[in-house]
Amino acid sequence: MTTALVAAWQPQTADRILIAGDERALESIREIVAGLHPKTRGQVFVEVASAADIEPLQSPGRVTVTWLVRDRGQSLRRSVDAWLSEMLPVSVFTESTVYAWIAADGPARLLSSN
Numbered sequence: 001m002t003t004a005l006v007a008a009w010q011p012q013t014a015d016r017i018l019i020a021g022d023e024r025a026l027e028s029i030r031e032i033v034a035g036l037h038p039k040t041r042g043q044v045f046v047e048v049a050s051a052a053d054i055e056p057l058q059s060p061g062r063v064t065v066t067w068l069v070r071d072r073g074q075s076l077r078r079s080v081d082a083w084l085s086e087m088l089p090v091s092v093f094t095e096s097t098v099y100a101w102i103a104a105d106g107p108a109r110l111l112s113s114n
Contacts, residue, residue, distance in 0.1 A: 009035075011099035013099075014099035016043070016096070016097075016098050017040055017041070018044075018045075019102075020047075020100070020102045021046060021101075021104050022104045023049065025104065029044065029046060033065075034058075036059065036063060044065045044066065046065070048069060050071050051069050053069075054067045054069075080102065084098065
């Protein structure tokens with residue numbers, strides 16, 4: 001992962017985190033997940049070509065890791081969109097913040113709901 005992205009990864013004030021990428025971003029994903037606080041809540045999506053490409057990825061207990069397999073028709077974009085639509089409800093009564101790092105088909109991006 002580039003130094004700029006490491007320095008920019010500051011999710012401390014978020015309610016939940018989202019980390020998503022394809023197999024090209026796997027080492028960066030591992031680095032980010034390894035540095036997560038044990039009480040972090042969130043989701044990690046990793047898209048790979050086939051089930052043979054799935055590898056163990058340790059995460060804090062409140063962070064779910066989901067492997068998406070392209071040859072089964074699973075899609076990173078659809079999964080991220082569905083997760084965000086559930087985690088960022090529009091409500092006058094509650095506020096939910098998600099801090100995201102997404103890398104696929106281009107440079108990695110940091111997103112925040114703030």
